Amino acid sequence: MSESEVLLRKMYAALLDAYGTRKWWPAETAFEVVIGAFLTQATAWRGVERSIANLREAGRLTMEGIRSVTEEKLRELIRPSGFVQRKAASIKAFVQFLDEHYGGSLEQLAEAHTTELRIQLLTLPGVGPETADAILLYALEHPVFVVDEYLRRVVTRHELLPANARYANLQSLGDGAIASPTREETARHANELHALIVEVGKRHCGTTPRCEGCPLRPFLPDAKSKPLY
Ligand code: SF4
Known part of the structure; x- marks a missing residue:
């Protein structure tokens, strides 16, 4: 597992602690x-x-x-x-x-x-x-990691990947972070991590990041001394 994958896995744990399971997708069928x-x-x-x-x-x-x-x-x-x-x-x-x-x-x-x-x-x-x-x-419950704009923001602001990372690179990072022994477990983590990233994106990591009080604040590189932009 790469350093970035390990870090994303830790961020996933922090989000779970902060928000709990999201029970996605919000749909009946x-x-x-x-x-x-x-x-x-x-x-x-x-x-x-x-x-x-x-x-x-x-x-x-x-x-x-x-x-x-x-x-x-x-x-x-x-x-x-x-x-x-x-x-x-x-x-x-x-x-x-x-x-x-x-x-x-x-x-x-x-x-x-x-x-x-x-x-x-x-x-x-x-x-x-x-x-x-x-x-x-x-x-369809296949073990596939979904990449969206929120993930891109979080991952690049935390310098896990460069800002111009392609969809496949972001997906590969997510896949690495959620890798599990069974297909079902992998699908469960893919579901949960994506939902949690959307949650932190909506609450904190929009077009302008609001890092104060964000559960991922401790994971910012050089969080105390470096401005975000
Ligand atoms: S700490 Fe800041 S950059 Fe990181 S996810 Fe939260 S709002 Fe985004």
């Missing part, structure tokens, strides 16, 4: 996780919640609900999440992919091999690495 993974792109979670509520109220928060809704109506229902043209088309394309290749079943999708499935997901419209990994981990 695996399909809702998938929908949320598309809707949350470039959008605050409040907008996602309103879109999910609209879909639920309209009886569209199911495979069949999305299959049978028109794209125009779907755009209207998810309007609070923004980027509705792209997101509605992406959600419809995902359901079509599931129907064509996995009998319309998320359970069947979950049985596919992680690496092959990730490659397949990445070919779909509107699916980048973060969305693919969020679906793999939170909807």
